Amino acid sequence: MSISAQDVSVRLGEREVVHGVSLTLKSGQVTGLLGPNGAGKSTLMRALGGQLAHSGSIMLDGEPVAQMQDVARARRIAWLPQSRELSWPLSVENLVALGRLPWHGWRRTRSPADRELCRNAMQLMEVDALAHRPADQLSGGELARVLMARAVAQDTPILLADEPAAGLDPAHQISMMAAMRQLAGRSRTILVSLHDLSLAARWCDRLVLMKNGRVAADGAPGAVMTKAVLARVYGINAEMGHDECGMWLAPLGLTQGDEAR
């Protein structure tokens, strides 16, 4: 299943935050969405998930996302918001099971298949040992993985994850990205916003860099992650190189002069 945006613009209040973005995400790929704070990454992601009014068109296999029924959309697009809001100290197990809600009738009974999907999602995110812990007793990184497991349990062909790796230790950042690769391998379409350049370059098939609400660069990591692009998008000087696992990047300092930023 592919999701395709054509000339999408989004206004939040008076301000246009995303200007004329066109983008097609393909199944089986992990696409990284990068860019400085306020570049419009989260807003674009919310629009792609059918959560924001927009101009232009967003199509899911030819069907406009904006016109889909809420439940039908939630069965095809899982969206992991950036805010890690949790109102009640649910157990990890119950929290992950919320991902099955779009598939339930009003009685909300969980089938054995639901339980299996939740168990797999928890194993994938390495939180199965926490199943019975109240979610308010988790560390920030553990909660991030549990919420990601919730999105995975939704079992949708498309997964939009807004900064899922923020606040994770390096080992769990890597295993989170490995999990996404694994999901993409099962012909899912994945869009993930990230701030860690090396993580993005090593684990994503494709990178989309945004700046000021527009796509500034789009392509394979090797093609996009150049000194010139990073200077233009982030205003940083970065060193980069290759090792046996792929590309690495190290931001070393700010470029001088206002025109670079």
Next chain:
Amino acid sequence: MNRRLLIASLAIAALVLMLVSMLTGPAGLGPVQSIRALVAGGDEAAMLIMREIRLPRALLAALVGFSLGVSGAALQGFLRNPLAEPGIIGVSASAALGAVLMFYTGIAGASLLALPAGALAGAAVCVFALIAIASARASTITLILAGVALSSLAAALTSLVLNLSPNPFAAYEIIFWLLGSLKDRTMDHVWLALPLMALGWAALWSSCRALDALSLGEEGAAGLGVNLARARLFIIGGVALSVGAATAVTGAIGFIGLIVPHLIRPLTDRLPGNLLLPSGLGGAALLTAADIVARSAIVERELNVGVVTALIGAPFFLWLVVRSRREVF
């Protein structure tokens, strides 16, 4: 605690308390005599007391308690705030204002049902105002602030009516009604309130999925395919129907809708949708118990049940505040 066991225990507690409630009263009927009069008839005076006085009273206590418990649980889940209670959306205050206007204009004396009808009209005005605000795509916080504003306005207008009341006796009558009571209610009150309450319960019940999803916040719930505008409408409408109908027949009874969800929540898995039924049953049991206390605490002088619930509720509320916030919900 196992959910079925919890629901069964609460239901049994509510039924036992209803039975005790029906055996309580100044008439001095023995338990066997009471039950025989209720079920089989026989002695006419005893039958009248049981069927016309005690039965409606016990039924109303349970129904109103259930409504307050369910509404409190639904609103706390919806607002994701453990301090929410049914009165917060202004329905009880508006219903009270409607009833007070019936006293003031003297229509209350014309028919037994004039008071509840006035209260329902007051609640309806409030809810239409809220729904108009909600349908303008307002956020939940706007809706609540609007509810608080409507509540304050209704309270101010109620004070104005008291201020303007023609004689001290009228004012006394109004104040007494505002305290909330289950005294001297008939089966007519039950039949008036029950259909509206049931409709309200159904609206809240249909929102269980939305309430569960809202555990993840509004963004999380929207991502799970919850139509927030529809959920708002059903939850506000459901609370308005059940609490409006409850206030119409008993006056304003506070604290049940605030306390009961807190008492029951730690015994559940904390999914808001799974709290509704246990909380309703808990509310039914608690209000029935409070009504028994109201009748038997002081010899030959009946307290208003609203006074009893507030007397239990306020210290409990204080205890909630003092106790670690984390443990509470």
